[in-house]
Amino acid sequence: MLDIAEVAQRSGLAPSALRFYEKKGLLSSNGRNGLRRTYEPEVLHRLALISCARRAGFSVAEIGRFLLAMPGDTAVQQQMAVKAAALDEDIARLRRMRDSLDHASTCTHEPLVECPEFKRMLAP
Amino acid sequence: MLDIAEVAQRSGLAPSALRFYEKKGLLSSNGRNGLRRTYEPEVLHRLALISCARRAGFSVAEIGRFLLAMPGDTAVQQQMAVKAAALDEDIARLRRMRDSLDHASTCTHEPLVECPEFKRMLAP
DNA sequence: GTGCGACTTGAAGCGCGGTTCAAGTCAAGC
């Protein structure tokens, strides 16, 4: 059993963030020792998942829905498929952006924003 | 010359957003007709660039710095290179996330979050 | 048993990226 400070340290999240996630339903403490939350070590996996999804641009609410997903919950699974497709677009956009930045970091075009190479970033 | 309503419509941005960007230094109206802003058509390119960068996760402040970049401004160009490298990581993370979601959308693993396939998402 | 310090709570606050609102100004059509 871990206490909140330990979970915070090992997950890299602030204790306030852990309480916030709990309030939002992403997390549950296993029990209490007096007032104090106690956590099972598995919570660290869940937190890693949450952090990863946050960095990938999922909102806290979305993550909550996914974490509650039951197998066979076709509605949520469909949402996931939709989200996966959206990620494909995100990835393509980020690639164009990266290529443009790669170029821009060595470009000497007069107003940089007018550089045609740079403008490729703007494609659909 | 375009007025703000036209620019808003053609750029897909709200007039309030255009004024917001102007206040933040990302944009400038070409002049005024009375009180009213007038825009050169080129502003649409700049707005496309801004929208694209926003979707790619750049903050408004970052975009402002990049738009002000002079060629040969090595500090900003270095920032761009750094950002390009960061995008590489973002892209890799998004790809893992997409693969996991692809799997999750058809997975029947009991608690989905325990599915080992799904957990690949959590790699560094 | 009495501090101490780390936890608890709810509420308020913050930065971001805008949107909305109230009050005012103006160009153009009648």
Place this chain on the structure above:
DNA sequence: GCTTGACTTGAACCGCGCTTCAAGTCGCAC
């Protein structure tokens, strides 16, 4: 010249994702 209605402004407000704060509660060492 007067209305109309789209613009102008600054300030207030919003949702998100937390963080911070004040006030209270507890476990543990002494």
